[in-house]
Amino acid sequence: MKRREFFKKAAVTAGAAALGTTAAEAGTTHQPIDNRKISDVAFPEKRPLITYSDRPPLLETPREVFTCALTPNDQFFVRWHMPDIPTYIDPDKFTISVNGMVNKALKISLKELKEDYEQVEVAAVLQCGGNSRSAFSPTAGGIQWGNGAMGCALWKGVRLRDILDRAGVKKGAEWLAVRGSEKAAYYETPDFIRELHLDELDDHVIIAYQMNGEDLPYLNGFPVRLVIPGVYSDSWIKMIDNITVSDKYEKLFFMDHAYVVPDNECECETPEKKFPKTKPIYRMNVKSVIGYPTNGDKLTLKSQAVVRGVAFDGGAGIKTVKISLDGGKTWEDAILDSGKLGRYAYRTFRYSFKPKKLGKLEIMAKAINKLGEEQPLAKDIKWNHGGYKYNGIDVVTVEVV
Amino acid sequence: MKKIVLTTLIALTPMMAQVKEKIEVPYVAFPIKMGKGFDVVQANCLMCHSFGYIINQGRQSKAFWRGKVDKMIVHFKAPISEQDAKIITDYLFEHYGNGKEK
Structure with missing residues (x-):
């Protein structure tokens, strides 16, 4: 199936995940673990949160925060994939490069982003696809999140579509590779990139530099991150430094291998028998x-x-x-x-x-x-x-x- | 005239940022278990991630842990030798295993 098609299909079948067949050896699910203690260590710009790792930082929001419509920035969950996160970014020097199949390659400074484009806001939930993973038995591989790998913020920034219009997308271009600036320990490790199809871009997909009226905290992607409302957070690339427009889809570890579910009606499988075909997680369920x-x-x-x-x-x-x-x-x-x-x-x-x-x-x-x-x-x-x-x-x- | 002065001022003002210097991500000591092969785990795994990643995966089968080590080699390009991969898998299974081979 073409990627574009299963994006559409994912939107239709999301929420129907519970329907399907049961097998005798099926795994089971229950309430996620909910007794994790808040750490006594506070990370930069954060209050102490539930802490799974310091390198890369993995922080969970405690349950009691989920009475507010907007999650405070200093209690917003954190999830990175690579050990080296830039620890200082000069807002006067930072640029986002837009290149590849465009008429005019751009290097957009933060100042240009804030002054030369229409400014837009969207309130949207950011949720890790593995949120509540501790509900699965036998234990599914990955960090055993409780319910707090999620948050909601008011994001302010610029439509990705407006930026691409400024650059001028060439005929035949289909894909955008959006890269975050986190770095691995080894040069050979692939960068953290998300491929977006141009059809996925609507007016709500923005490059955000503000979260709840403030700069993004470093640990949430300062100075700019991708916001794709309705979609799981592995797509919301943090600290974006490069966008390449292309006519080719490049296979990516995180999108094609890590953040995937079985490509069947129930999006399910048994611990003994992994379903052979997978699809990236995409639209969030209720x-x-x-x-x-x-x-x-x-x-x-x-x-x-x-x-x-x-x-x-x-x-x-x-x-x-x-x-x-x-x-x-x-x-x-x-x-x-x-x-x-x-x-x-x-x-x-x-x-x-x-x-x-x-x-x-x-x-x-x-x-x-x-x-x-x-x-x-x-x-x-x-x-x-x-x-x-x-x-x-x-x-x-x-x-x- | 006044307007021009104002514009110039804005243009010269650096972008204000909430954080004006390098952030320091704190070190957290995770209670990792000591045992045979720990030195190899330390030498190979800690390059990329904290021990939090190990202890927060839940108890898993030997095949699961071997798969994780292979993922580090194949996808993340960690230069782990086959000999070390076996030692790491044995260590992980002994201390964070669920007793099942598969």
Whole structure:
């Protein structure tokens, strides 16, 4: 299948991941691990977060942050792939090169980016494809993220399309290779590049230099990163320094080998039998996470409690979020925020109730998008080798005292 | 006249950045297990990534760990000899294994 076609197909089948066949030896899924401690080490421009690695830095946002529509920059998750990240970039000297099949090669300074192009903003969720990977059993290879490899920010920058128009794309060009400036330890290691098809570019795909009204933190890609709303974060190249326009697609490790799911209807396979054909992860499926209360919190009997959280999908938009307090037997609608941040952003939800019984209480949240796709129960999610695209109904267990 | 002066001023002002000097990414000591082959793990793996990458993969089969070592050689071009690859795999499986060959 041509890449362009499966991008389209991915958009259609996303969210239908839970449908499919079961096999006797199938892997299983459950609630992701949720008891990781916040580190006592603070990384540059960050508060202390859940820390999986310092080199390259891998930081997870704690659950309680997911009550806000916009994730604060200093609590926004971090994921790099190479050990050497530039630790200083002079904003006066930094340029993005645009070259290849263009009429006029460009070297765009930050000043030009901010002054010579139309400035646009988009609020969008950035989520690692492996977010919640710790839900998969047997353990899927990769960092065992809980629910916090995600965040939502208001991104400001310039449309990638406008930059390409300025350069003038030559006839026959089809692909864009967008390169980040992180470097490997060995010269031979391939650079971190994302190939984008020109058809993928819409008005929402931007090169962003601002995040929630501030410079991007270094660890989130200062000074500029790619923003592709609705799409998993491996595509959102950080610290972009080069864009090459081409008529050829170059096979890439991260896109064609690492961040992939089985290319079948259920995007699933068994631990024993890997599905031979794969496709890159692309559009995000519908998901919600409860930010308050968190596991182990105490609620007071008969006192009004308000459950809060965030819901999002790949851009269709959230229709409802439902809450269950009886193990999924009955569901009630939560109240959604106005949605003014747009269809790519978090919708915050809230649901108030009076705990009526002492002891343990399970609170479940399920989001449904405007296409009618809804989150499956954790146990109904099908296993895949990479532990990608988990979107099970979130469950938080509290104690009523 | 006033307008021209202003424009010149803006043009000369350097871009303001939140961070004006080199950032320092802190070192985190991950509780890696000691044992046979650790020196080889240290010499080969630490070039590219912290021990956090090892201990945060979960318990895995021998084939999984061998696959990870091969990935480093094939895709990331790490110059790991076959002899070292075996030692690293054995170390990983012994300390971070799930007891299964496959």
